[in-house]
Amino acid sequence: MTQNYRLKDIGRIDRNHEISFIFNGKKYFGYKGDTLASALLANGVHLIARSFKYHRPRGILAAGVDDPSAKVQLIKDGYSEPNINLTEFELVEGLELQSQNCWPSVSVDVGEINNLLNRFFPAGFYYKTFMWPKSFWYSIYEPFIRKAAGFGVASLDPDPDRYEHQYEHCDVLVVGSGPSGLSSALAAAKNGARVILAEDKPRFGGSLLTDEVTIGNKKGEEWVDDVISELKSMPNVIIKSRSQVFGYYDHNMLVMFERKRDHLQDPAKFTPREKLWYIRAKEVIISTGSIERPLVFANNDRPGIMLASAAKEYLKVYGVAVGKKPLIFTNNDSAYETAIEFKNNGIQPTIVDTRASSENQLVNEAQKMGIDILFENGIANTSGHLKVKSATVGKLNNEKNSFTNLQKIDCDCICVSGNWTPTVHLASQSGNKLKFDEESDTFLPNQSRQQETVVGAANGSFTLKESLDEGFEQGFKISSKITNKNNKTNAPISDEKSLGKHDKFWCMPLPEGKHYKRFVDFQNDVAVSDIELAVREGFRSIEHVKRYTTLGMATDQGKTSNLNGLQLVSNIEKKIVPEVGHTTFRPPYTSVTIGTIIGREVSKYYRATRKSPMHEWHERNNAVFVDAGLWLRPRYYKHGNETLQEAAKREAANVRKNVGICDVTSLGKIDIKGPDSAEFLNRVYTNAWLKLPVGKARYGVMLREDGMVFDDGTTTRISENHFHMTTTTAQAANVLSHLEYYLQIVWPELEVNVLSTTEQWAGAAIAGPKSRELLSKLFPNEDISNEGLPFMGYREFKFFDTTARVFRISFSGELAYEVNVMSDFGEFMWDKIIEAGEGLGIQPYGTEALSTLRIEMGHVAGSEIDGRLISYDLALDGMLSKKKDFIGKRSLNRVAFNDENRERIVGIVPIDKKTSIPEGSYIVEDPNAAFPIPKLGHVSASCWSVERNNPFSLAIIKNGKNRKGEKLFAVSPVKNMSIPVEVVSQHYVDPDGERVRS
Amino acid sequence: MLEIKCPYCGKRSQNEFAYGGDATVKRPELNKEVPDEEWDTFVYYRKNPRGNHLELWHHISGCRQWFKAKRNTATHEIIDTFELSDDIGDAS
């Protein structure tokens, strides 16, 4: 007994290809070409989910993106995903679906008690109910809301699927492939434009798939097939089905997602699930059609109540009768097509029409076919718990505010039509200020703001003839602007049934004395009474009503509810709709998976990874890496079961005792050339540069114009007009931009060129008392004595087949050198250094040991140069030249910058010489003072001093200059520690700098 | 995402560029007495117009040239872009 509601000889599904699936534990069958919705309806399944707030049984309202509530949890290949739209997801083998927001099952749901208690869940109930006491928020309210709200359950596993991004440019992007979209795409393409045509459904044609019309002597759907084949044959056209354009951004950038894989039974291995397209279009034609509005009446949300156009689509496209005893409820002519289609398939419908009469072609045809029509009637109520089983229909009085002659009509579905709402979302997102159209009772696009043109039903042109005429006309006109061609295609002759006027009445009165819910927004469970209450409580702006009632929020974005909602507000307020206005349409038009937005930028592809030429050597030698910006740097080299701290101590101690080697490739390097280079450096750095001799390096500090320290580094004069600048790893890119800013904008008269050479040079720091001995083995023919290569000296040495740049600079406080070779020779250089250091006890050291060495030396680095401190604070004020001007100097006159009490860097040591001080700790005088404890400053960096064998930290504290010897406290509320400390000099090792000069 | 015409490279998407602020700001000359107010204005004060704004952009993922753009801050329309040396007169 399967597919009892599947009709014979109608629909575009593949009946030779049966597919099974599981819904709530039960096995069903459908056909290839079904959506999950059509397959369930073919089996007579209407009950899908429980509603958001009241847990009312809900079914399928629509046949496309406009469906508000038919969402399920999908389980496939062991992976579970929430909120799959039944009306969009195509049936393939191996799917398991589960209803959401219900427990223990969709037919017996405990949360349904909310429905009985619905008077406690009025508009704004979150705001009113969960207010106080405050202490209830975390323990009771939030867990309750989290459990009660939302639909499905997100998986905690990583998304196994692959998503891709693509950038595309075109002359004309056509969104939607109904009659107006197809005709504009064809006209534009034939006129030489590069066209992209996007359709969100699997099949092209829009309304032509379901309407009984002819175009140029062909049936509508045949005309669609012909146009699509023609477009496919043209090299200047890209056509995409299953592709939703969901956002219209500035400068005609549109974003679209394309479903690439979910509909395939056996996709190739690397087929992405979805692709995100960034499309920069010169012109955009919006032919997105219109969405049918529901009618609003008591208990209008039962499973089995759906849009008349959706019922027609299920009939004609999927061969599914959504019921065998249908009731059609309408205020316009278009729903008569649905009735006629039922009748054509042997099913007898009954029509309830709010209008007194209609003399149009469709109505006459229905009458001739023997279909019962109840004019001037409306639905007063419905019954049927898990599926609609009857409607109470009554005669509307003249004022249309009450019923007489109530009668019960049995039915198994109600197909409703409250006329059509143009899909203006994209036009609105572009900036088009919509205008209200009295005749169609909806908002229509007005003046374009970007290069967008709206055609067809989206533009209020509801007839086929208007749509085709507009499409061909605009397609030609718009493409001509771009291609300057004149190949005009004329609209073919078409034939359709005429539609009469609709009744602007859509919200049925309640039966006397009853308080049934009449739903406006099915996704958020917003009923007429909620909107009335919001207005009674003083909310006037439609934006406020929206947020207070949640009307039109969430994934649905009010596709079927917005217009009804604001019409309701205007009725209550006795204002006309244009005065009430409409809420802002925002992207995305439909929900988009996070995976699609992220694309391939996940895990290690999240961002680029930069590796030094010596990276593989580090890997072979058990390096544990750390992110330094985009760079991967060795943090330490693990010996056996060593911890990070143990390894860092060992490596640092070896530098103090023997010699160590550290990969410093990631330091920013900027090549500076030109006759004004020295003058430029003199302006960029705070100290003097004009007299730096060739072959010498100098340490420099840069400020921003606001006086804050920006970066530091060593710059070397390679030759008269050629300098080599180094920056910190973190600021390398910013320093380059900074230099370019001053050279190009502020002082264009300076003849200087700057170029990043960070990746051109591999760098190794060789540090420790035995480093000179090592260097003498590396360069046996060179004079590297203290005179031949003095502290801050620079030499170029021949090094096998290349040249090495050797700088005598030190970050560790030890006698040290830095050797640079071209990157290709990096690993070779490294091997040679290790080889030469073998008898000297050489060990590589990572960033952790590097930090230890610089902290105990009192050198500042990134944790101190945080962009909020001036030279004085970092004890770099000795480097401020009094004789010359430089960037940021003028700011140093500020009063606050000259306050004697300013924070300044100091060293601190725990009194017990044992307890390590957590970085980020506050320094306070009295840890037991009343909160908030007055704070003197903070600990910026901590290490275990290998020189003194006890913990040592750098701190930046108020009046640090005059606090040496003071006993204070380091307090870490995070680690719940309060440590007595003593203030000492920031230079804990070799304060006079004798070692570096030795 | 804006589409910006680099005067040297042509039209590129915004993600190749970095914004550089008001292009009409002039740094006071070096080695000159600058009153407090003038210096403060240069460092801290910027107009925030609704409408046309002459601003700096840096083609960081391209030719690395700084250039000027006249952009409407309300509509994001970029009226035109200029090389730094172009004299464009009144910005508005």
Ligand SMILES: [Zn+2]
């Ligand atoms: Zn450029």
